[in-house]
Every structure is written in C-alpha cells, then in structure tokens.
Amino acid sequence: MIEIEAVGTDPAQLRRAFGCFPSGVTAVCAVVDGEPVGMAASSFTSVSVAPPLVSVCVQDVSATWPKLRARPRLGLSVLAEGHDEICLSLSRKSGDRFAGVGWEATAEGGVLVHGSSAWLDCSLHEEVAAGDHAIALLRIHGLLARPDTAPLVFHGSRFRRLAAI
Template sequence: MSAPAPLRAVQGDATLLRSVFGCFPSGVTAVCAEVDGVAVGMAASSFTSVSMTPPLVSVCVQNSSRTWPVLRRADRIGVSVLSEEHETACRSLSAKSGDRFAGIDWFSVENAAVFLSGASALLDCTVHDEVPAGDHTIILLEIHQLLADHDTVPLVFHGSRFRRLMQA
C-alpha cells in the first residue's frame, strides 16, 4: 500500500482546514424560536448528541453570529433535524439578510419553540450552558420534549455540498 501525501501544517490555511472538516459528513439542523413574536432561526451542521442524563445535544455557533444573541433570549429553542427536502430551507436559514423564513413551512408550539414541518426529528430545548471554543461557542441544549420520524430521510452536508443518502 502506498503512503499518502505528506501531512500539511494547518497554521494560516483556513481553506485547507475547511476542506478537511468537509470530509466528515454531518446532518443539518434548524435552530429556531419565536422571540418577541418574530420567528428567528439559523442552520447548524455542527450538531451532536452529548448526554443521556441529562438529555443534552450541542450546536456550535460562530462568535460573530448576529442570530445567536437573539435566539439565546428565547425561553425554548426548537431544533429540527432537516430532511432531504429541506435544502432550500437550509440555504434560506443560512442567509445573512432578508426574511429567512420566507417560503418555509414552519410552526411554533405554545412555548415559542419553532420547528420546520417535515423534519426527521424535533427537539424542544433550553440553553443548558455555553462553552467558548476558539472562534465558535459550543451551545449545550437540554431536551425537554422530542419527536422522531425514522422514515424521513435526513439532509446530509459533505464536501461543502448537500447530499442524499442512498435508500436500500
């Protein structure tokens, strides 16, 4: 077996680092709530399960985010695991300006958590903790209510592109 190309130093090469991070496929989530009667949300691909007791998940948010400071004020935050049908919604929720919810089928529950219709999972959460991590903050969310639809195929982000899972 031949040796791979030599490893490269990461220092100062954000393009290389982003390319390598993109080798790891991830699901995509919408993190949303109603704040002062207005739907606020963002897309996050850095989502992972953390703990069963207490039930925790995490998302990572850029420190420069203008959305997170608004979302963190919400009593409850909805996390929707996006389905393969949500590519356009994901792009909209990632936009820097404009109405991020235009054309998106969403709903809120009585505690103001906002969810996208047709998601493969829904998690109703509160902020448990925030941990500084370089140019991002790791947001730990405690899950209070949830719902899963295992027949809904999730949206996958890999190599800076949206992908679809093969159905067996």
Template sequence: MTTGQQPTYWIEMIEIDSVPRDEAHLRQAYACFPSGVTAVCALIDGEPVGMAASSFTSVSLDPPLVSVCVRNVSATWRRLRGSSRLGVSVLAEDHDMACRTLSLKDGDRFAGIAWESGPDGVVLVNGSAAWLVCSVREEVPAGDHVIVVMSVHGLQTDFGAAPLVFHGSRFRRLAEF
C-alpha cells in the same frame, strides 16, 4: 528541520502536514466529514428567528443533552440565546432550500418554509426528520465559535424522513446498500 519550519508528521505511509494558516484548506479538511443539518429556531417578539447549523451532535443520554457550535459573530445567536426554549429541527433531505434560506444574512429567513410554533415560543420546521424542544444549559468558548450545550425537554421523530446531509460543501442524500 530548520528553525521556524513547521513539522511534517509521518504515520506509516500517510504524510500529515502541519495545520495550514489558510482557512480554505482547513475548511476542505472539515468538509470531508458528513453532517446532518438542523434549524435552531424560536419566536422572538412574535416573529420566527432561526438559523441553520450543521455542527449539531448528541452529547448525553442521561441527562439528555445535545450541542451545536455557533460563530461568535452570529447576530442570530445573540437574539436566540435568551429564549427560554429553542426548537431544533433535524432537516429532511428535501429541505436544502430551507437550509439556504435559514442561512441568509439578510431578508426573510422563513420565506417558503412551512413551520409551526409551540409552547414557550419554540419554532419547528414541518417535514423534518426529528424535532427537539431544548433550552440552553451552557455555552463553552471554543476559538471563533461557542459550543452551545442544550438540555432536551421533548422530542418527536419521523423515521420515514431521511435527513439532509452536508458533505464536501454540498447537500447530499443518504443511499441504502
């Protein structure tokens, strides 16, 4: 290897390239991992504010914690972060259009989405696979994102509703076998 050349790693017969400078290639690698999709929402000044997030994960059972990763430049997160409570809805497989709407940069993100508000201003999407009432516990800087760790204060599940799955930059459905 010459000076300045990026290393290539060999693990048995799999050649591992160095991390590319091209974000598109890195996105492709990340897209190989399927994830569920959530809506993180609250009422702010009497209006629903929310965003879709596919980087949601459980963190701890004791205490009950979950996390979501949010881009540092998210104007929606700047509005949501100060809410005393946030509604987190685990979107169901028929919520693909709701996810797209909640991801809009402009316009009414709740157009055509059935939702309910609850105590402390949480907003929950009807027909979801699960609903959690959370509060922000901590924000951890992580590159171009922030990892938001949230305490879970309440929850409800609908095991009859299959979750929306995001994989390979597309929405997919779970299949039983």
C-alpha cells in the same frame, strides 16, 4: 508514506478537511418579538442521555445566536432530505429567512420546521467558549422523531442523499 500538511493560516484548508466528514443539518429557531428567528447548524451532535443533551456550535460573529440564546425554549429541527432550499434560506445573512418555510411554534416559543425528520424542544443548558465558536449545550424537554424520514446530509460543500444498502 502519507504526508500530512501542517495547519497554516489558511481557513480554506481547514474547511476543506472538515468538509470530508458528512453531517446532518439542523435548524435552531425561536419566536422573538412575535417573529420566527433561526439559523442552520451543521455542527449538531448528541451529547448525553442523562441528562438529555445535544450540542450545536455557533460562530462568535453570529448575529442570530444572541437573539436566540436568551429565549426560554428553542426548537431544533433535524432537516430532512429535500430541505436544501430551507437550509440555504436559514443560512442567509440578510432578508426573510422564513420566506416559503413551513413552521409552527411550540407553546413555549420554540420554532419547528415542517417535514423535518426529528424535532427537539430545548433550552440552553450551558455555553462553552471554543476558539472562534461557542458550543451551545441544549437540554431536551420534549421530542418527536420520524426515523423513516431521510435526513438532509451536507458533505464536501454540497447536499447529498443517503443510499440504503
């Protein structure tokens, strides 16, 4: 018989369980006051084809999301294998997150990371409160997909590579 532990007050217990599920990693970025601003998000998922929607979950304590949410367009880049350092850079709490990161802005101000496996040009469709996070539903206005470019995978607090079988 499998014994399930009760969920207690230890956030590390939940993070360890959540870490058992592999996820891709995205960068959500835009130009703010002439400079690139962005963050890494591993909570990305597809939501709807009609209308075209995706979601990312953002911590309520994020200092970056308030700068991004009001932008007319957001660039969402599905980070590729080998983007480990870019992901770590975009996750920093301080310093220049874009130091050494190749990027370009769309005409509407979304920022896209070079070499990603997909790029989505999005706007905030709706934001839903969810515990200590917000679920940001993003409407897709344009995209470019490169399915032959392997994605960056995060699992068990480490970056992993997909293996073809």
